[in-house]
Amino acid sequence: MLATILKRLLGAIPNLIGVIVVTFLLTRALPGDPAAFFAGPAGTAEAVEEIRVKLGLNKSLPEQFLLYVRDLSRGDWGNSLATGQSVLTELTTRLPASLELTLCGLVLAVVIAIPLGILAATRPGSWIDHLCRGIATAGVSLPTFFTGLLLAYIFYFLLGWAPSPLGRLDPYLSSPPTVTGFYLIDSLLVGDLDVFVGAAKQLILPAVTLALFVLAPLARMTRAAMLGVLSADFIRTARAAGLAPTTVLFTYAFRNALLPVMTTLGMVFSFLLGSNVLVEKVFAWPGIGSFAIEALVASDYAPVQGFVLTMALLYVFLNLAIDIAYGLVDPRMRIDQ
Amino acid sequence: MTKATPTLTLSPWPKRWATLRYVVAENPLSLAAFLLFALLVLLALVGPWLAPFDALASNVGAPLSPPSGAHWFGTDALGRDILSRVMVAARLDLGIAVAAVGLSCVLGGLGGACAGYFGGWTERIVGRISDTIMAFPLFVLAMGIVAALGNTVANIVLATAIINLPFYIRVARAESAVLRNAGFVEAARLAGNSEARLLFHHIIPNILPPMTVQISLNMGWAILNAAGLSFIGLGVRPPAAEWGIMVAEGAQYIVSGEWWIALFPGAVLMLAVFCFNLLGDSLRDLVDPRRRT
Amino acid sequence: MSLLAVENLSLEFRTRSGIVRALENVSLELPEGGSLGLVGESGSGKSVLSFAILGIQDAAARITAGRIRFAGQDLLANEGRAMKALRGRELAMIFQNPRVALNPIRQVGQQIEDVLRRHTDLRGKTLRARAIECLAEVRIPDPERRYAAYPFELSGGMCQRVMIAIALACRPRLLIADEPTTGLDVTTQAAIMRLIRDLGHEKGMATLLITHDLGLAREFCDKLAVMHAGHIVETGPTEAVFRTPAHPYAAQLTRATPVGQDRLENLAAIPGNLPDLRRTDLPACRFAERCERRADDCAIPLPRYEVGAGHTAFCHHPTRLEAA
Numbered sequence: 004m005l006a007t008i009l010k011r012l013l014g015a016i017p018n019l020i021g022v023i024v025v026t027f028l029l030t031r032a033l034p035g036d037p038a039a040f041f042a043g044p045a046g047t048a049e050a051v052e053e054i055r056v057k058l059g060l061n062k063s064l065p066e067q068f069l070l071y072v073r074d075l076s077r078g079d080w081g082n083s084l085a086t087g088q089s090v091l092t093e094l095t096t097r098l099p100a101s102l103e104l105t106l107c108g109l110v111l112a113v114v115i116a117i118p119l120g121i122l123a124a125t126r127p128g129s130w131i132d133h134l135c136r137g138i139a140t141a142g143v144s145l146p147t148f149f150t151g152l153l154l155a156y157i158f159y160f161l162l163g164w165a166p167s168p169l170g171r172l173d174p175y176l177s178s179p180p181t182v183t184g185f186y187l188i189d190s191l192l193v194g195d196l197d198v199f200v201g202a203a204k205q206l207i208l209p210a211v212t213l214a215l216f217v218l219a220p221l222a223r224m225t226r227a228a229m230l231g232v233l234s235a236d237f238i239r240t241a242r243a244a245g246l247a248p249t250t251v252l253f254t255y256a257f258r259n260a261l262l263p264v265m266t267t268l269g270m271v272f273s274f275l276l277g278s279n280v281l282v283e284k285v286f287a288w289p290g291i292g293s294f295a296i297e298a299l300v301a302s303d304y305a306p307v308q309g310f311v312l313t314m315a316l317l318y319v320f321l322n323l324a325i326d327i328a329y330g331l332v333d334p335r336m337r338i339d340q
Numbered sequence: 341m342t343k344a345t346p347t348l349t350l351s352p353w354p355k356r357w358a359t360l361r362y363v364v365a366e367n368p369l370s371l372a373a374f375l376l377f378a379l380l381v382l383l384a385l386v387g388p389w390l391a392p393f394d395a396l397a398s399n400v401g402a403p404l405s406p407p408s409g410a411h412w413f414g415t416d417a418l419g420r421d422i423l424s425r426v427m428v429a430a431r432l433d434l435g436i437a438v439a440a441v442g443l444s445c446v447l448g449g450l451g452g453a454c455a456g457y458f459g460g461w462t463e464r465i466v467g468r469i470s471d472t473i474m475a476f477p478l479f480v481l482a483m484g485i486v487a488a489l490g491n492t493v494a495n496i497v498l499a500t501a502i503i504n505l506p507f508y509i510r511v512a513r514a515e516s517a518v519l520r521n522a523g524f525v526e527a528a529r530l531a532g533n534s535e536a537r538l539l540f541h542h543i544i545p546n547i548l549p550p551m552t553v554q555i556s557l558n559m560g561w562a563i564l565n566a567a568g569l570s571f572i573g574l575g576v577r578p579p580a581a582e583w584g585i586m587v588a589e590g591a592q593y594i595v596s597g598e599w600w601i602a603l604f605p606g607a608v609l610m611l612a613v614f615c616f617n618l619l620g621d622s623l624r625d626l627v628d629p630r631r632r633t
Numbered sequence: 634m635s636l637l638a639v640e641n642l643s644l645e646f647r648t649r650s651g652i653v654r655a656l657e658n659v660s661l662e663l664p665e666g667g668s669l670g671l672v673g674e675s676g677s678g679k680s681v682l683s684f685a686i687l688g689i690q691d692a693a694a695r696i697t698a699g700r701i702r703f704a705g706q707d708l709l710a711n712e713g714r715a716m717k718a719l720r721g722r723e724l725a726m727i728f729q730n731p732r733v734a735l736n737p738i739r740q741v742g743q744q745i746e747d748v749l750r751r752h753t754d755l756r757g758k759t760l761r762a763r764a765i766e767c768l769a770e771v772r773i774p775d776p777e778r779r780y781a782a783y784p785f786e787l788s789g790g791m792c793q794r795v796m797i798a799i800a801l802a803c804r805p806r807l808l809i810a811d812e813p814t815t816g817l818d819v820t821t822q823a824a825i826m827r828l829i830r831d832l833g834h835e836k837g838m839a840t841l842l843i844t845h846d847l848g849l850a851r852e853f854c855d856k857l858a859v860m861h862a863g864h865i866v867e868t869g870p871t872e873a874v875f876r877t878p879a880h881p882y883a884a885q886l887t888r889a890t891p892v893g894q895d896r897l898e899n900l901a902a903i904p905g906n907l908p909d910l911r912r913t914d915l916p917a918c919r920f921a922e923r924c925e926r927r928a929d930d931c932a933i934p935l936p937r938y939e940v941g942a943g944h945t946a947f948c949h950h951p952t953r954l955e956a957a
Contacts, residue, residue, distance in 0.1 A: 021472030029488040144614035148571045149606030156594045236734040242689045244748045245721020255736050277479025281568055296572045311484035315476045334783045
């Protein structure tokens with residue numbers, strides 16, 4: 004078991020290196036002279052030269068890369084021009100907001116998509132099957148930023164059910180003391196139900212927007228995997244042995260169908276993290292996506308690069324987690340037997 | 341010189357017509373999607389001439405006026421006609437997507453075909469490139485590329501092409517790895533053809549059908565990504581008409597009830613993506629009925 | 634009284650391209666502790682019949698006529714609820730390709746426990762002990778260790794033993810073995826068949842062996858039923874069917890089967906293919922179009938021809954003993 008996990012950890016290293024190399028290349032691919040860029044439009048010739056030396060731009064590319072890696076590992080991810088704060092600090096304070104939104108969206112999508120996929124697979128040709136196929140095709144066609152706006156229009160402007168789609172919390176509520184950074188959890192920790200409800204209300208629309216987008220691939224894959232597994236020989240054996248239909252469906256079919264679903268989870272996370280940026284912009288969500296977009300518009304590059312790197316690292320670790328979980332679920336993947 | 345024998349990927353034409361009829365009968369939406377596709381192509385080609393107003397001209401109507409007989413989709417804050425802007429935008433949106441998908445199909449196809457055909461080092465390098473791209477959340481990578489290379493439409497195309505690369509590499513690599521040992525390739529090799537000739541005359545023509553399917557499956561996604569990038573302010577600059585940026589321009593008005601500014605470009609964008617996804621599914625069913633889900 | 638009696642069973646599949654009449658008027662009987670071989674080429678409906686007996690047929694299948702009785706009980710009564718109560722406990726089944734017929738991500742011991750938990754009151758340690766005992770009964774060496782094995786860690790023969798253990802866990806009175814040796818190598822085949830026969834004798838269990846291998850059926854079964862295109866064309870004691878096959882299909886099939894030192898070139902292949910069961914113009918005798926004795930009357934309902942004691946064929950032009 005440990006050996007399996009270790010092997011997966013080692014397997015993630017090339018991806019980690021790849022990610023760091025690419026982000027390094029992106030910092031060096033800035034149009035024109037990066038030093039001039041970082042010095043800003045008001046930068047004097049000396050300032051540019053100073054930055055050039057500070058950034059190590061006068062050194063060879065491999066040396067620059069080593070310096071880059073050294074700075075990264077020291078937590079020196081550069082400073083934001085707009086706030087003057089260290090990028091790493093900015094990102095870590097905003098990350099919980101993004102994670103809370105992403106996870107809620109994912110949970111929502113999983114909770115809907117998996118039962119939907121199972122139902123569709125067990126009743127092929129029924130209305131629920133057609134619904135599932137419809138959602139699978141329509142869902143991936145939704146521009147998240149557009150569905151978000153549409154939801155805000157319907158539920159905020161027309162129906163008045165949802166609060167104003169701005170930020171994580173109503174302005175007159177104060178945010179809970181930071182423990183995890185997740186408002187839903189932090190508010191419960193101090194027992195402040197008003198804040199919990201307030202935070203949940205703000206969260207619902209953006210989370211639903213995200214969920215709508217990733218629901219499609221999940222439902223589609225669950226349906227296909229269940230259909231495949233249900234026609235497998237071992238399901239017939241289980242039925243012939245007189246096992247209860249629920250045992251056959253869940254213990255036998257679903258656990259096996261989970262494997263192909265897990266392999267698509269990586270793609271789902273890719274979609275999720277990408278559309279998270281758009282949803283944050285639509286709902287003025289103070290996460291790292293909004294932060295990056297503001298920086299982009301202001302041509303403030305260090306935060307953008309920090310953001311890309313954070314997302315990539317997050318994604319590498321999510322994939323690693325999926326990989327390890329896969330190894331635990333599927334005995335055939337364990338190497339220490 | 342012997343011509344490459346078609347492989348198992350495509351059935352003969354009469355049979356394909358039968359399947360096409362079957363696919364359309366099975367899913368009447370395919371037909372609707374095909375008509376919509378034709379309309380989109382028409383708009384992209386002659387949209388600017390069909391548009392009732394100049395898409396860039398301000399104050400062709402009262403600012404922020406809701407849909408009416410004169411302005412079917414209403415007008416935006418600058419009094420521009422939204423219908424005209426939506427029609428004109430088709431060229432830019434589809435153009436970006438077609439250019440990006442074309443670029444990644446050519447690069448990914450060549451890379452993947454070489455990787456699958458030669459194996460060894462080529463395969464390892466191409467595989468590593470593909471894995472590294474896939475190690476990023478793709479939209480985020482596209483953001484990073486545009487941010488680094490500069491905020492232009494050309495870079496949007498390039499970024500969208502790069503994030504699509506792995507899909508083409510994968511298809512081309514898998515197909516050519518199988519074809520490498522196929523009988524007709526073996527025969528052509530024994531007949532003394534050079535490796536390059538084998539690759540270009542025997543392998544690549546035969547990976548085109550699955551690549552075509554991949555293109556049609558990718559188009560919708562490419563449009564979505566490009567529009568997403570311009571929604572957050574990358575690439576396309578105002579006052580250019582583009583669906584993503586139009587939705588962004590309308591976003592601030594939606595909470596005050598001026599829904600039409602964002603709704604129409606957003607809905608057209610959604611329809612376009614939906615249409616390409618449906619066509620992609622139908623085409624895949626046509627080429628490879630076994631993969632129907 | 635027979636343990637299993639299938640009476641005039643008809644079953645059809647409703648598919649997009651028409652109705653497939655997969656079984657028509659099928660009858661067979663199996664006495665307590667007896668063994669019956671159901672033989673025929675692939676696609677003749679053997680497996681469909683056995684699935685119908687267990688009530689695990691495809692969702693598209695409809696039983697349109699007939700009865701299945703087990704120990705006097707009508708299995709089809711109450712929409713098959715009677716069958717559900719007995720399945721896995723009184724009737725059990727094993728399948729071909731054992732390596733894919735077991736849940737790939739569940740320990741084999743647990744798969745046995747699933748069955749025991751469903752049908753018995755055993756729990757906890759006694760449950761586990763009984764599961765290990767089941768493994769030991771099918772002669773799996775080192776059953777305690779094998780309990781925790783996954784199917785991919787076992788050979789095909791071992792997997793088939795596990796499947797037999799699952800089937801026999803609740804001591805059923807009838808075992809249906811659907812091509813149990815397909816996908817196994819030759820020496821394992823013999824061992825598995827011996828195991829099935831020995832366990833059958835030990836426990837007084839009846840066996841329905843489904844196979845396209847007549848040699849196998851001849852070696853292991855008291856009685857034979859020959860199937861062709863959803864019909865049972867001939868049934869009787871194994872040796873009688875082999876010595877005096879009356880139906881032309883049975884005759885050709887027995888001739889096509891290598892016995893003893895028969896040389897390969899003596900094997901007769903049966904010409905033609907199974908008819909398309911979606912056709913609406915099928916003749917009463919579904920073998921007619923492949924038959925050398927075909928005559929006009931083959932289109933009208935088939936007469937029953939008693940070849941000898943308990944030996945019956947359904948044919949207008951059987952091989953008559955006096956003529957032979």
